[in-house]
Amino acid sequence: MTSVHSEPHDVSGGRPAPPPLWERSEEDLRAHTAEVLHRARARSTALTEAVDDDDLVRQHSKLMSPLVWDLAHIGSQEEIWLVRDVGGREPLRPDIDDLYDAFQHPRATRPELPLLGPSEARGYVAQVRSKALDVLERTTLSGDALTGTGFAFGMIAQHEQQHDETMLATHQLRRGDPVLRAPEPPRPATGDLPDEVVVPAGPFAMGTSVEPWALDNERPVHEVFVAGFALDTTPVTNAAFAAFADDGGYRDSRWWSAEGWAYRSAHDIVAPRFWRREGDRWWRRRFGVDEPVPDDEPVMHVSYYEAEAFARWAGRRLPTEAEWEKAARFDPATGRSRRYPWGDGEPEPRHANLGQRHLRPAPVGAYPDGASPLGVHQLIGDVWEWTSSDFRPYPGFAAFPYREYSEVFFGPEHKVLRGGSFGSDPVAVRGTFRNWDYPIRRQIFAGFRCARDLTAAETAAGV
Numbered sequence: 001m002t003s004v005h006s007e008p009h010d011v012s013g014g015r016p017a018p019p020p021l022w023e024r025s026e027e028d029l030r031a032h033t034a035e036v037l038h039r040a041r042a043r044s045t046a047l048t049e050a051v052d053d054d055d056l057v058r059q060h061s062k063l064m065s066p067l068v069w070d071l072a073h074i075g076s077q078e079e080i081w082l083v084r085d086v087g088g089r090e091p092l093r094p095d096i097d098d099l100y101d102a103f104q105h106p107r108a109t110r111p112e113l114p115l116l117g118p119s120e121a122r123g124y125v126a127q128v129r130s131k132a133l134d135v136l137e138r139t140t141l142s143g144d145a146l147t148g149t150g151f152a153f154g155m156i157a158q159h160e161q162q163h164d165e166t167m168l169a170t171h172q173l174r175r176g177d178p179v180l181r182a183p184e185p186p187r188p189a190t191g192d193l194p195d196e197v198v199v200p201a202g203p204f205a206m207g208t209s210v211e212p213w214a215l216d217n218e219r220p221v222h223e224v225f226v227a228g229f230a231l232d233t234t235p236v237t238n239a240a241f242a243a244f245a246d247d248g249g250y251r252d253s254r255w256w257s258a259e260g261w262a263y264r265s266a267h268d269i270v271a272p273r274f275w276r277r278e279g280d281r282w283w284r285r286r287f288g289v290d291e292p293v294p295d296d297e298p299v300m301h302v303s304y305y306e307a308e309a310f311a312r313w314a315g316r317r318l319p320t321e322a323e324w325e326k327a328a329r330f331d332p333a334t335g336r337s338r339r340y341p342w343g344d345g346e347p348e349p350r351h352a353n354l355g356q357r358h359l360r361p362a363p364v365g366a367y368p369d370g371a372s373p374l375g376v377h378q379l380i381g382d383v384w385e386w387t388s389s390d391f392r393p394y395p396g397f398a399a400f401p402y403r404e405y406s407e408v409f410f411g412p413e414h415k416v417l418r419g420g421s422f423g424s425d426p427v428a429v430r431g432t433f434r435n436w437d438y439p440i441r442r443q444i445f446a447g448f449r450c451a452r453d454l455t456a457a458e459t460a461a462g463v
Helices: 026-049 053-057 067-086 107-112 118-138 148-173 238-246 258-267 304-313 321-329 456-460
Strands: 196-199 202-206 222-226 229-232 275-278 281-286 289-292 384-391 411-418 435-437 451-453
Touching (some): 067 118, 238 281
Antiparallel strands (some): 411 435
């Protein structure tokens, strides 16, 4: 089997990367863990302080919780895992455990619950965080599976950042004046890129058994053989997707699966969510701003069904999850799988559009330093990418630390998304990270890229 990790290096930057978590001293690991927890909380605070209390308790869409529910849920999970389980401390608010159990209460009905009000929720999460940081200072980070290399703390940081991205999606759904602001993403500095890249046939190491903060569905590492295929160099752009819509793609059942056509027809979907037609061009609403749809950005707010239909219209298909990961991680020069497309170093601003630094995807080609060894661009950040794969366990999967994180979602009901979006934090995005959702979802920051099988002549020529 090819090696998942060797000596960390960042080939794109020409300088050594910081050591991975499993090689850091306990003092350095503790400082890093505190930093990612602080970063998550700063973002949660910014997203909830951007609106008044009336907005915090309002449900902006039946698809989403009120923002105040997400805030208190973040605190509740942190209390359960870090304060009680890791720290062994007395519970602060055991009376609210059920209120903030996502499995007991669907999003549509959460406003009917006796939720903590804005002021009470803020006080609660602050109290929990104070105790959690004290637990971090007193916990040996070389203990059991829950505390070793700080796993539980990393899990909670990822959980909070995932809810921050959910809250960002809620902001996109809210009506009213813009309340979020960020600088524009970089423009491409390179010339035109090739339309596609060929990924050679052969095995690669998929998943991980050594990444300390990887979640259970990313484990264990296993060898997968992938036939040679061609993959789009960049995600599908708004201009390309507009051509599909303008060509009648939403009105032609030939391009749609039976399930996709039924959903499209039932909801009269004619464009990506938040798009509208005015005269001879498309417009969109983005965090309260109305603007022309930019041609060169990756398309987003499209469902799996829309992505699948576009791919058929274009004479292509969606990549499998294994194809996506091989394109993102496999280095043909060494035969190893990297942590990220650019190498093993943690994401930097030059690599990818992450962390809500910008409130939109960057134009395609804007991050040449983040390209994979095969020359595939923007695999990390900008938009989540639909794959054709159902969410399934890897061979040898073991649920940890609880079944409800992954295991209960396995099956054909959910499709896998990869790569993260501009609203994903680096702590919650790796080359092995797996997201999943229903194929109808359109409010998430999801786009896609297309693939195709190689022709017999290409395969025979060793293309």
